[in-house]
Amino acid sequence: MNRPFRAMKAGDDATLMASTMIGNSPAMLDVFDQIRRFAACDLPVLITGESGTGKELVVRAIHEQSRRAAGPNVAINCAALPASLIASELFGYEKGAFTGATSRRHGHIEHAAGGTLFLDEIGDMPLDLQGYLLRFLQEGEIVRVGGRTPIKVDARVITATNIPLRAAIAAGRLREDLFYRLNVLTLHLPPLRDRNGDAELLALHLLRKIEGELGQAPRAFAPAAMTAIRQHSWPGNIREMIATLRRAVILANGPRIEVSDLRIEPAPLEPAALSQRARRYCVGDDRPRPEPGSPAERTAVLSALEASQHNMTRTAEAIGVSRVTLYRMLRRTQIQLLPHARPQMAGLATAK
Numbered sequence: 001m002n003r004p005f006r007a008m009k010a011g012d013d014a015t016l017m018a019s020t021m022i023g024n025s026p027a028m029l030d031v032f033d034q035i036r037r038f039a040a041c042d043l044p045v046l047i048t049g050e051s052g053t054g055k056e057l058v059v060r061a062i063h064e065q066s067r068r069a070a071g072p073n074v075a076i077n078c079a080a081l082p083a084s085l086i087a088s089e090l091f092g093y094e095k096g097a098f099t100g101a102t103s104r105r106h107g108h109i110e111h112a113a114g115g116t117l118f119l120d121e122i123g124d125m126p127l128d129l130q131g132y133l134l135r136f137l138q139e140g141e142i143v144r145v146g147g148r149t150p151i152k153v154d155a156r157v158i159t160a161t162n163i164p165l166r167a168a169i170a171a172g173r174l175r176e177d178l179f180y181r182l183n184v185l186t187l188h189l190p191p192l193r194d195r196n197g198d199a200e201l202l203a204l205h206l207l208r209k210i211e212g213e214l215g216q217a218p219r220a221f222a223p224a225a226m227t228a229i230r231q232h233s234w235p236g237n238i239r240e241m242i243a244t245l246r247r248a249v250i251l252a253n254g255p256r257i258e259v260s261d262l263r264i265e266p267a268p269l270e271p272a273a274l275s276q277r278a279r280r281y282c283v284g285d286d287r288p289r290p291e292p293g294s295p296a297e298r299t300a301v302l303s304a305l306e307a308s309q310h311n312m313t314r315t316a317e318a319i320g321v322s323r324v325t326l327y328r329m330l331r332r333t334q335i336q337l338l339p340h341a342r343p344q345m346a347g348l349a350t351a352k
């Protein structure tokens, strides 16, 4: 039975909200239960899960069900902000703090006052800023760049990561004291392959949604297409399913979505099939990581790329970094992806 999780606002019981989450597997019913409990309190939440599992959607659901629902829900991707800007973006600045600071500016943390502050990819926050964030979590106050006066800000902090934070601590990239502050309530989003029966429910829900977006008439799935959806391991999770169905809706000619319209890639390699070199660099391995930009790092990235058949998401997971960090690694080790290569099956043009 389709039992969508609905995050509702008071007086909004007729419309499904943006944070509708589909799922009926025991794993997801447990997630929905945690969302309800976590929404009822004000403690920090750390959301973990592979890329595309719905971490951002969970943040929206918690926010919308919390007493802060009428307040702002400010999302910041720590990996996407340039390191040089992140302090002033997060904490704001005072007039004259640096060249070009012609007037005072509030940062994202202040903009989240009365609401929820979502820090995505927290494992990528620069080390020197982690102390300021810790202070905010402990004291509930910030100091703007170039300022001295502490400013009280009442915002609930939710963080997310798709890399194992304990590995980031072991590698010296994350402060342990910050980790314990963030890790009060943890919500792990299972990968789609571990949500028994949900792939079918999601496919039906997403197909209707995508047809609506693209202005297409409703179609059914051919039985073989549905079998393929059930059997695929969805390494890119719901994000991959959305892309697959968008493409299928465009490609389909008849009244049904056929299996050939899905163009589902072959099942990914099991970790056991990863090459020895890639495995040595795998998540959970506490051996020291190669120096950034070193030949050892280059070798590790190349072998993980090879083992995952050049799939960026799986390569990043095998190495234990976010995709943004993987792209940084590719740049600093001068591994170039061919410009015409498809994102999921990129060819390699190595510079060395």
Ligand SMILES: Nc1ncnc2c1ncn2[C@@H]1O[C@H](COP(=O)(O)OP(=O)(O)OP(=O)(O)O)[C@@H](O)[C@H]1O
Pocket: 020, 021, 022, 023, 049, 050, 051, 052, 053, 054, 055, 056, 057, 058, 162, 202, 238, 239, 242
């Ligand atoms: N249970 C679900 N039901 C319906 N849609 C979902 C569900 N989970 C995720 N989605 C949709 O899948 C897409 C990816 O979700 P989201 O951006 O929350 O993932 P994420 O874990 O933050 O991914 P990333 O790590 O890549 O940032 C979004 O369009 C989201 O609306």
Ligand SMILES: [Mg+2]
Pocket: 055, 056, 120
């Ligand atoms: Mg996200």
